[in-house]
Amino acid sequence: MLRKLFSDSVLKWLQLFLLLLFVVGLFWVFWRLSEHDSSRRPPYDTFNYPKQDLNYSFGDTSVYIEIAIQPLWIPVSLITQVIKHDRILADSLKARGKVLKFFPYYDGGEIIKSLGENKLEGAVAGDMPVLLAAVKKDIQVVSIIQQGFTSVVSSHYSQLEDLKGKRVGYVENTNAHYGLLSSLYGRGIEEDELDLVPMNITDLTESLYNNEIDAFSAWEPIPGMALHHNSDQKVVNRSLSMGFLFFTHDFYKNHPDEVKLIVAAEIRAFNWLQSSRSNLLEAVEWLLNSSSGFIEKDYINLTNYQLSTLAKKDLIGQVWLPLIHEQLLDSTGFLGREFLFLQQKKYIPDSVNWQRLKRSFNLHLAADLQNDPDKYRLNEFDYETITHALTNPPTYD
Numbered sequence: 213m214l215r216k217l218f219s220d221s222v223l224k225w226l227q228l229f230l231l232l233l234f235v236v237g238l239f240w241v242f243w244r245l246s247e248h249d250s251s252r253r254p255p256y257d258t259f260n261y262p263k264q265d266l267n268y269s270f271g272d273t274s275v276y277i278e279i280a281i282q283p284l285w286i287p288v289s290l291i292t293q294v295i296k297h298d299r300i301l302a303d304s305l306k307a308r309g310k311v312l313k314f315f316p317y318y319d320g321g322e323i324i325k326s327l328g329e330n331k332l333e334g335a336v337a338g339d340m341p342v343l344l345a346a347v348k349k350d351i352q353v354v355s356i357i358q359q360g361f362t363s364v365v366s367s368h369y370s371q372l373e374d375l376k377g378k379r380v381g382y383v384e385n386t387n388a389h390y391g392l393l394s395s396l397y398g399r400g401i402e403e404d405e406l407d408l409v410p411m412n413i414t415d416l417t418e419s420l421y422n423n424e425i426d427a428f429s430a431w432e433p434i435p436g437m438a439l440h441h442n443s444d445q446k447v448v449n450r451s452l453s454m455g456f457l458f459f460t461h462d463f464y465k466n467h468p469d470e471v472k473l474i475v476a477a478e479i480r481a482f483n484w485l486q487s488s489r490s491n492l493l494e495a496v497e498w499l500l501n502s503s504s505g506f507i508e509k510d511y512i513n514l515t516n517y518q519l520s521t522l523a524k525k526d527l528i529g530q531v532w533l534p535l536i537h538e539q540l541l542d543s544t545g546f547l548g549r550e551f552l553f554l555q556q557k558k559y560i561p562d563s564v565n566w567q568r569l570k571r572s573f574n575l576h577l578a579a580d581l582q583n584d585p586d587k588y589r590l591n592e593f594d595y596e597t598i599t600h601a602l603t604n605p606p607t608y609d
Contacts, residue, residue, distance in 0.1 A: 287523035294481035321385035338387025355534035358455030366427035391451030
């Protein structure tokens with residue numbers, strides 16, 4: 213009898229212990245679900261990005277051709293890096309007493325400011341800053357350098373409609389700014405229905421992770437960085453965007469041969485990048501090495517291969533010539549529609565006439581180069597220690 217009572221007592225205590233263990237386990241599970249997953253916590257979550265002071269000293273314009281570039285823009289930054297390493301271009305310019313110099317900027321809005329202060333001969337920028345630049349200054353847009361997408365990224369929301377009343381980060385006067393505004397308009401959403409937060413491009417990923425904003429709009433590699441380090445973040449919307457190479461009208465008018473040499477180097481760069489993964493990886497290495505004083509170490513936090521994959525998605529499958537087609541400039545074309553939209557939104561004054569602005573775009577320069585490939589050596593490569601001719605169409609391995 214005593215043995216039975218003892219066994220029942222032990223059994224009851226064992227059951228109580230198991231119940232207590234179960235309750236504690238439940239509390240632990242709920243606690244883990246409620247906190248951030250530290251295994252997915254990105255290295256930049258506590259990273260206060262010290263944006264560089266872009267107080268550049270520009271050189272003698274009789275010698276230097278000074279062009280603004282954007283290292284934080286894939287794949288455009290790879291194209292400009294290949295141009296920078298082009299010995300054919302460097303030798304051709306040297307024979308004319310010229311040296312090409314690149315100055316890094318974070319976004320097209322910054323470039324517009326320097327251009328307005330007569331500090332640059334040319335630049336690469338997205339569609340919205342190029343249109344705004346053409347309003348403020350007489351420029352010649354000589355080629356397309358990119359056709360891709362900007363993305364709206366969010367952690368907790370999956371549709372643009374879900375962002376009403378939410379904080380959305382963006383960089384003013386950039387192609388991602390236009391992509392966000394035009395996408396909202398296409399869904400019947402007014403700007404004032406969202407809390408739009410102008411920010412630096414370098415602060416978007418950290419701010420989204422820390423819930424300081426609910427979404428952001430940006431160009432690659434920023435969306436790729438966010439998605440790679442945070443599996444709960446997703447692309448809410450993608451918008452078509454374009455990048456362009458342009459020069460001040462005075463430089464274009466006084467140095468047309470130099471402009472053609474640079475555009476020829478752009479064509480070579482695209483073909484070389486598109487021809488193999490190893491070329492993309494080499495260009496990524498050039499980019500990271502040359503941008504070490506501009507982009508903080510480990511900020512991007514993507515491997516060279518991952519960066520090359522982002523670039524490959526943009527480049528692959530394109531039969532490419534940087535020719536600006538007339539259809540882009542029609543009132544129903546990509547740039548024509550963007551101009552009208554920005555004018556309706558008061559980013560461009562009502563007094564500006566689209567027919568006048570259209571003259572800022574050169575429809576013939578790239579075609580002229582293509583008609584004389586031997587003169588401009590369009591099918592030859594000479595980058596660092598690489599020297600060979602392009603004998604086959606671009607393919608990916």
